[in-house]
Amino acid sequence: MNKLLTTLCGLAVASVTGLALAQAPAAPAPAAPAQAPAPAAAAKPAAAPASPKSVEAKVAMCIGCHGIKGYQASFPEVYKVPMISGQSAKYIVAALNAYKAGDRKHPTMRGIAESLSDQDMTDIAGFYESHAKDSGKTVPDKQSREPDARVAALLQKAACVSCHGANFAKPIDPAYPKIAGQHADYMFVALKAYKTENNPAVGRNNGVMGAIAKQFSNAELKALSNYISSLDSDLSVKPESRFR
Numbered sequence: 240m241n242k243l244l245t246t247l248c249g250l251a252v253a254s255v256t257g258l259a260l261a262q263a264p265a266a267p268a269p270a271a272p273a274q275a276p277a278p279a280a281a282a283k284p285a286a287a288p289a290s291p292k293s294v295e296a297k298v299a300m301c302i303g304c305h306g307i308k309g310y311q312a313s314f315p316e317v318y319k320v321p322m323i324s325g326q327s328a329k330y331i332v333a334a335l336n337a338y339k340a341g342d343r344k345h346p347t348m349r350g351i352a353e354s355l356s357d358q359d360m361t362d363i364a365g366f367y368e369s370h371a372k373d374s375g376k377t378v379p380d381k382q383s384r385e386p387d388a389r390v391a392a393l394l395q396k397a398a399c400v401s402c403h404g405a406n407f408a409k410p411i412d413p414a415y416p417k418i419a420g421q422h423a424d425y426m427f428v429a430l431k432a433y434k435t436e437n438n439p440a441v442g443r444n445n446g447v448m449g450a451i452a453k454q455f456s457n458a459e460l461k462a463l464s465n466y467i468s469s470l471d472s473d474l475s476v477k478p479e480s481r482f483r
Contacts, residue, residue, distance in 0.1 A: 294362050300351055301363065302479045309476075314347070315441045318424035324477040325371035328364035329413040335360045342444040343432075376473040378408045378419070383471040390466045393459055397451050399467075408472050420472020426464035431457060 304310055304320045312320050323331060337343040339352035382405065386394060403410050407419035418426065433452035435442035452460065
């Protein structure tokens with residue numbers, strides 16, 4: 240009898256203890272460790288200037304025509320390709336964009352210009368502009384030789400100095416080309432192109448130059464080109480080292 244009472248009391252105590260434990264609030268879960276703040280995004284480095292090697296690669300397509308002395312193009316007629324070593328970078332970029340947009344119609348030059356990014360044009364133009372400093376030439380502020388009376392009248396009518404400068408080598412804005420000393424046959428072809436209309440492959444669209452060129456006969460444009468070509472200039476043909 241005593242053993243039975245003892246067993247019943249033990250069971251009762253165990254039941255009460257278990258019920259108390261079951262009703263007790265659960266212990267709070269340990270707090271998750273605080274996360275470290277995400278590292279700040281690294282600043283994007285500024286674009287590095289083009290290396291000499293990359294510029295050399297970009298001008299490789301130019302050298303085949305503009306880097307060979309006496310090289311002649313055959314479209315739209317035979318003439319020496321223009322000298323661009325020493326030319327203003329701003330003008331070179333403007334010219335390339337004109338070819339890219341189709342304002343200057345020349346299949347070869349348009350194909351090349353369309354392959355170039357804005358940065359490519361800037362790098363190429365800077366490369367050729369730097370040749371003026373390398374040449375060490377000093378161009379006089381005034382024309383190195385006076386034109387004859389006929390050419391003087393043509394120059395005054397065209398007002399060439401108002402954009403290209405008194406010596407035709409220091410334009411009032413670097414977006415205009417240096418033309419003193421440029422190949423006469425190239426200038427003649429270029430001036431005629433401003434007169435050409437409704438030709439899908441030949442011509443140049445420029446309101447100012449078009450209005451000027453259309454005032455003159457081809458013979459007068461040739462006389463202007465011959466005189467301006469004879470003037471002192473810092474333009475040149477600078478062959479790539481392996482062609483010298």
